[in-house]
Amino acid sequence: xxxxxxxxxxxxxxxxxxxxxxxxxxxxxxxxxxxxxxxxxxxxxxxxxxxxxxxxxxxxxxxxxxxxxxxxxxxxxxxxxxxxxxxxxxxxxxxxxxxxxxxxxxxxxxxxxxxxxxxxxxxxxxxxxxxxxxxxxxxxxxxxxxxxxxxxxxxxxxxxxxxxxxxxxxxxxxxxxxxxxxxxxxxxxxxxxxxxxxxxxxxxxxxxxxxxxxxxxxxxxxxxxxxxxxxxxxxxxxxxxxxxxxxxxxxxxxxxxxxxxxxxxxxxxxxxxxxxxxxxxxxxxxxxxxxxxxxxxxxxxxxxxxxxxxxxxxxxxxxxxxxxxxxxxxxxxxxxxxxxxxxxxxxxxxxxxxxxxxxxxxxxxxxxxxxxxxxxxxxxxxxxxxxxxxxxxxxxxxxxxxxxxxxxxxxxxxxxxxxxxxxxxxxxxxxxxxxxxxxxxxxxxxxxxxxxxxxxxxxxxxxxxxxxxxxxxxxxxxxxxxxxxxxxxxxxxxxxxxxxxxxxxxxxxxxxxxxxxxxxxxxxxxxxxxxxxxxxxxxxxxxxxxxxxxxxxxxxxxxxxxxxxxxxxxxxxxxxxxxxxxxxxxxxxxxxxxxxxxxxxxxxxxxxxxxxxxxxxxxxxxxxxxxxxxxxxxxxxxxxxxxxxxxxxxxxxxxxxxxxxxxxxxxxxxxx
Numbered sequence: 001x002x003x004x005x006x007x008x009x010x011x012x013x014x015x016x017x018x019x020x021x022x023x024x025x026x027x028x029x030x031x032x033x034x035x036x037x038x039x040x041x042x043x044x045x046x047x048x049x050x051x052x053x054x055x056x057x058x059x060x061x062x063x064x065x066x067x068x069x070x071x072x073x074x075x076x077x078x079x080x081x082x083x084x085x086x087x088x089x090x091x092x093x094x095x096x097x098x099x100x101x102x103x104x105x106x107x108x109x110x111x112x113x114x115x116x117x118x119x120x121x122x123x124x125x126x127x128x129x130x131x132x133x134x135x136x137x138x139x140x141x142x143x144x145x146x147x148x149x150x151x152x153x154x155x156x157x158x159x160x161x162x163x164x165x166x167x168x169x170x171x172x173x174x175x176x177x178x179x180x181x182x183x184x185x186x187x188x189x190x191x192x193x194x195x196x197x198x199x200x201x202x203x204x205x206x207x208x209x210x211x212x213x214x215x216x217x218x219x220x221x222x223x224x225x226x227x228x229x230x231x232x233x234x235x236x237x238x239x240x241x242x243x244x245x246x247x248x249x250x251x252x253x254x255x256x257x258x259x260x261x262x263x264x265x266x267x268x269x270x271x272x273x274x275x276x277x278x279x280x281x282x283x284x285x286x287x288x289x290x291x292x293x294x295x296x297x298x299x300x301x302x303x304x305x306x307x308x309x310x311x312x313x314x315x316x317x318x319x320x321x322x323x324x325x326x327x328x329x330x331x332x333x334x335x336x337x338x339x340x341x342x343x344x345x346x347x348x349x350x351x352x353x354x355x356x357x358x359x360x361x362x363x364x365x366x367x368x369x370x371x372x373x374x375x376x377x378x379x380x381x382x383x384x385x386x387x388x389x390x391x392x393x394x395x396x397x398x399x400x401x402x403x404x405x406x407x408x409x410x411x412x413x414x415x416x417x418x419x420x421x422x423x424x425x426x427x428x429x430x431x432x433x434x435x436x437x438x439x440x441x442x443x444x445x446x447x448x449x450x451x452x453x454x455x456x457x458x459x460x461x462x463x464x465x466x467x468x469x470x471x472x473x474x475x476x477x478x479x480x481x482x483x484x485x486x487x488x489x490x491x492x493x494x495x496x497x498x499x500x501x502x503x504x505x506x507x508x509x510x511x512x513x514x515x516x517x518x519x520x521x522x523x524x525x526x527x528x529x530x531x532x533x534x535x536x537x538x539x540x541x542x543x544x545x546x547x548x549x550x551x552x553x554x555x556x557x558x559x560x561x562x563x564x565x566x567x568x569x570x571x572x573x574x575x576x577x578x579x580x581x582x583x584x585x586x587x588x589x590x591x592x593x594x595x596x597x598x599x600x601x602x603x604x605x606x607x608x609x610x611x612x613x614x615x616x617x618x619x620x621x622x623x624x625x626x627x628x629x630x631x632x633x634x635x636x637x638x639x640x641x642x643x644x645x646x647x648x649x650x651x652x653x654x655x656x657x658x659x660x661x662x663x664x665x666x667x668x669x670x671x672x
Contacts, residue, residue, distance in 0.1 A: 014067040020060035033058040091117035151306040162313035169225030176219030182312040369597040372492035373505030383482030393471040420470035438497035498587035502531040508576040535587035544575040
């Protein structure tokens with residue numbers, strides 16, 4: 001078709017004024033039509049064989065029902081979340097597109113359902129957007145790419161949709177959820193990031209900092225603070241300000257005396273050879289000749305105040321079209337990837353916060369993991385699994401493999417698969433989890449992955465039996481014609497066949513009694529090399545770490561008085577519990593659940609808020625009813641009771657005010 005056909009304009013739905021039946025949902029058991037049956041079979045039978053003709057009102061009703069939707073769309077209707085519809089169909093399907101009409105915030109945008117049976121009404125709860133519904137068109141960004149900085153004459157966020165302010169050093173605790181694309185963009189530009197300590201130092205020294213701080217707390221982001229918006233930055237650290245100034249210059253004033261001797265003119269400078277004379281030079285301020293001098297302590301050009309903003313929502317047409325064209329499966333995969341990425345980022349931030357505070361509190365906590373490494377960064381988009389550059393995986397012999405470029409994988413069959421990387425770090429390999437095993441003798445079976453525990457090597461086999469070495473598994477994924485979800489990422493702990501493994505970087509505290517002062521005594525353990533534990537029978541058990549190994553801990557009991565773990569028979573067990581697992585009758589692990597590490601509260605996170613709080617630091621009251629309250633900010637409230645016999649009243653303040661910008665309010669307390 002070369003041209004679009006314009007349909008007939010409807011002035012009203014079909015049979016709008018005619019007699020018609022309302023078509024019910026359930027079958028009627030008669031000759032009447034229903035949504036379930038349409039026209040029932042009896043209406044198609046000959047009358048002489050018991051058939052009953054359909055009713056004209058049913059035809060009118062059915063065609064009226066169909067034309068209602070065309071009539072509505074013709075007139076500009078677009079559907080939004082409707083509770084009645086959701087209740088009738090059991091929630092909107094995955095991939096459904098509805099419109100958000102937020103008149104209060106002036107946001108009008110289509111939303112994509114990320115889950116099936118979606119009953120989450122974004123009209124009543126905007127927090128569902130980003131979790132169960134996704135925007136498929138950009139907010140704004142003024143046509144600029146993600147991360148671009150522009151200047152606006154307005155400091156109002158409503159006038160700058162899709163952008164964040166850059167003049168206040170704003171802090172967002174859940175930036176990874178609110179602005180996932182922008183958060184990822186900032187993290188990928190390490191040259192734009194500084195640590196919190198470096199950021200605070202720049203603020204203290206210069207009053208501003210042009211860098212971001214990511215992961216102060218899980219998923220958080222602090223924006224740059226720009227005060228001198230346009231300046232020449234130091235090329236080394238990007239912070240140092242260039243001082244104002246003008247080129248140095250000097251003036252010379254000479255006195256010329258002359259006399260005529262014929263045609264000769266003699267020029268005589270002060271102190272020159274032709275005459276003796278005294279040169280008097282008067283001085284004065286430059287402002288005496290032009291008021292521009294002295295108007296500022298530094299060289300200040302004429303300027304207008306503008307506000308810097310950074311684009312936090314991608315807005316180029318290409319990305320918009322691509323987002324709008326995503327299928328339901330791709331949307332679900334993207335949601336899974338976002339959740340996985342956000343989870344990894346949150347874990348990294350929590351580990352950092354935990355490490356910072358652990359030294360101060362490790363005699364107050366015990367029997368817990370303190371760190372889980374986040375070396376594996378996976379993303380899933382449109383059926384393609386990507387292991388991101390910067391990830392680290394491990395060979396069977398414990399050697400680390402640093403991933404220096406993004407590597408991808410597609411899987412076109414339907415299975416739950418175990419995913420590994422090849423040892424060169426250039427490709428991902430996957431096999432159904434049922435085809436992955438471990439043991440002391442490699443059977444070299446095609447279409448399998450086998451961990452040879454005797455030789456500490458993990459081999460991948462093609463359908464033809466060709467062999468190549470791969471890493472310890474990095475994840476479990478589900479594939480249904482394409483990879484549709486990341487089910488578990490093996491950061492810290494993982495398994496292959498009947499073998500559980502622990503990766504370098506895990507930290508824990510093993511309870512080991514109490515110190516002389518009664519505080520908790522712990523053995524601090526940091527895993528520095530691959531640890532493994534194999535099973536040969538059905539298990540529903542816990543596992544943990546000792547100082548040197550992985551340990552099965554099914555029968556342990558923690559005694560909080562002694563701060564020790566014991567076996568059922570009362571023997572001391574020097575280990576830290578780390579998780580639980582299930583194994584089938586052959587010992588193959590079928591499920592693994594690791595504990596979350598302990599995370600202490602970081603005071604720095606709250607100190608910024610505490611410092612802004614105003615509260616009472618001093619107060620006073622007496623039996624005569626006089627009182628005052630003095631706040632941290634210097635604000636004072638005070639009052640009391642006075643007797644009035646008529647005439648003027650002098651009020652003596654309990655606390656002197658800093659100035660006369662206050663007022664006195666009086667009212668009658670008692671007339672007796």
